[in-house]
Amino acid sequence: MDKTSPLSPEIPSPAYICPFDQACSYLDAAGKELKLDQGLLEILSNPRKVVTVSMPVKRDNGEILVLAGHRVQHCDVLGPYKGGIRFHPAVTLREVSALAMLMTWKCALLGIPYGGAKGGIAINPKTYSTNELERISRRYISELIKDIGPSVDIPAPDMGTSAREMAWMMDTYSVNIGNAVPGVVTGKPLSIGGSLGREMATGRGVMIIVREALADKGKSLEGTRIAIQGFGNVGGAAAVLLHEAGAKIIAVSTGSGGVFAENGLDISEVKAYAKENNRKILGFPHAKPISNAELLTLPCDVLIPAALENQITEENVNQIQANLIVEAANGPVTLEANQALEARGVTVLPDILSNAGGVVVSYLEWVQGLSYLFWDEEKVNSEMESLMVKAYRKVIEQSQMRKISPRLAAYVLGVGRVAQALSDRGLYP
Numbered sequence: 001m002d003k004t005s006p007l008s009p010e011i012p013s014p015a016y017i018c019p020f021d022q023a024c025s026y027l028d029a030a031g032k033e034l035k036l037d038q039g040l041l042e043i044l045s046n047p048r049k050v051v052t053v054s055m056p057v058k059r060d061n062g063e064i065l066v067l068a069g070h071r072v073q074h075c076d077v078l079g080p081y082k083g084g085i086r087f088h089p090a091v092t093l094r095e096v097s098a099l100a101m102l103m104t105w106k107c108a109l110l111g112i113p114y115g116g117a118k119g120g121i122a123i124n125p126k127t128y129s130t131n132e133l134e135r136i137s138r139r140y141i142s143e144l145i146k147d148i149g150p151s152v153d154i155p156a157p158d159m160g161t162s163a164r165e166m167a168w169m170m171d172t173y174s175v176n177i178g179n180a181v182p183g184v185v186t187g188k189p190l191s192i193g194g195s196l197g198r199e200m201a202t203g204r205g206v207m208i209i210v211r212e213a214l215a216d217k218g219k220s221l222e223g224t225r226i227a228i229q230g231f232g233n234v235g236g237a238a239a240v241l242l243h244e245a246g247a248k249i250i251a252v253s254t255g256s257g258g259v260f261a262e263n264g265l266d267i268s269e270v271k272a273y274a275k276e277n278n279r280k281i282l283g284f285p286h287a288k289p290i291s292n293a294e295l296l297t298l299p300c301d302v303l304i305p306a307a308l309e310n311q312i313t314e315e316n317v318n319q320i321q322a323n324l325i326v327e328a329a330n331g332p333v334t335l336e337a338n339q340a341l342e343a344r345g346v347t348v349l350p351d352i353l354s355n356a357g358g359v360v361v362s363y364l365e366w367v368q369g370l371s372y373l374f375w376d377e378e379k380v381n382s383e384m385e386s387l388m389v390k391a392y393r394k395v396i397e398q399s400q401m402r403k404i405s406p407r408l409a410a411y412v413l414g415v416g417r418v419a420q421a422l423s424d425r426g427l428y429p
């Protein structure tokens with residue numbers, strides 16, 4: 001794909017940070033470190049398939065809405081494509097392409113036999129009724145029916161989608177194929193072949209990475225001061241599990257703002273408050289209100305950005321006080337900010353490692369579905385934990401051996417495995 005051509009109707013502002021260019025920069029750096037052949041690098045810089053469908057959908061008032069639905073399949077050299085579907089107003093084809101590429105490296109890094117993909121629709125799901133969201137989800141999957149399937153491309157939830165959307169998508173695919181095909185999506189409800197442990201998986205993976213990184217510094221979770229941006233699927237689960245493990249969660253936030261407590265928040269109380277207040281936590285009575293910008297620069301031991309991309313940038317990087325940043329969201333630290341943090345000796349554990357718990361349990365869900373044998377939650381969690389710890393250890397080992405940052409080490413491992421497979425398979429024809 002031409003990195004400079006406009007892939008979507010967005011009009012970049014001067015402050016615009018292109019996620020696809022960022023993803024290609026990390027790939028280039030890994031390629032350089034691995035001394036990759038230029039031709040291989042060129043193949044890996046381009047998504048294999050980019051699909052944008054025009055989706056007419058009827059609103060509840062009868063009005064017809066035409067939405068653009070994207071699916072980008074980056075590379076399937078290791079196995080079927082795998083990646084989430086995002087419903088968020090900021091979705092663009094460039095962002096989806098970047099996230100698809102990240103999924104390729106993430107799956108390879110974790111040693112799971114998938115290639116990377118991503119999908120998305122630029123909508124704010126909060127402004128649609130449940131019936132409208134069902135029609136959007138079903139139309140999206142029916143438009144893409146020839147491009148997905150349990151051995152082709154397996155979608156999963158991402159921002160703005162959940163088990164509910166996966167159930168509609170699985171049903172739409174199955175009705176069109178003529179039989180139930182649970183393996184077409186992961187992150188499904190348990191009633192139709194979902195896996196125990198999937199809901200908390202990404203947050204649990206984040207907790208495991210924080211725990212391992214602290215242990216390497218001779219510390220434990222007990223009493224460690226942690227700030228978390230985002231209190232959704234990932235940030236919320238990470239907060240619960242880290243709190244249970246003894247960490248002090250001093251601040252959490254949602255899109256409308258956050259809360260701070262010097263001596264740590266009672267996360268179960270914050271959760272209950274969010275449940276009662278339409279997922280907002282601003283106003284939680286036992287803490288001080290705090291903005292998202294303030295949360296990022298709090299004095300703390302660990303900072304976990306678990307909301308959106310491009311949150312730690314050149315603008316605020318000098319105010320960041322944490323010594324360990326664990327990227328729970330995709331791409332929350334920009335390239336420039338990452339360089340500045342590395343220069344200051346701050347450890348940044350990259351998204352393709354830290355938030356991989358979700359895709360690992362998606363893989364375990366797929367394996368259980370294919371083998372018609374379902375595991376208890378303990379087994380799911382322990383299989384996931386062993387893959388996460390193994391990947392973390394390999395990243396640290398590479399980083400020390402090559403004297404490179406953990407981020408570059410993670411890319412070297414992921415890109416290296418895909419490049420090796422590509423060169424072993426050879427080019428057709």
Ligand code: NAD
Pocket residue numbers: 157158159160202229230231232233234235253254255256292306307308309328329330355356358359
């Ligand atoms: P989510 O929609 O469940 O939660 C997102 C959270 O971020 C919410 O609390 C929301 O209020 C908050 N938020 C939104 N805009 C914000 C803003 N401007 N500032 C601060 N907070 C804001 O989404 P999620 O599934 O938790 O995903 C979060 C991130 O993690 C995304 O980058 C996603 O790609 C990544 N991720 C998710 C999974 C998964 O399994 N869900 C797996 C891997 C990576």
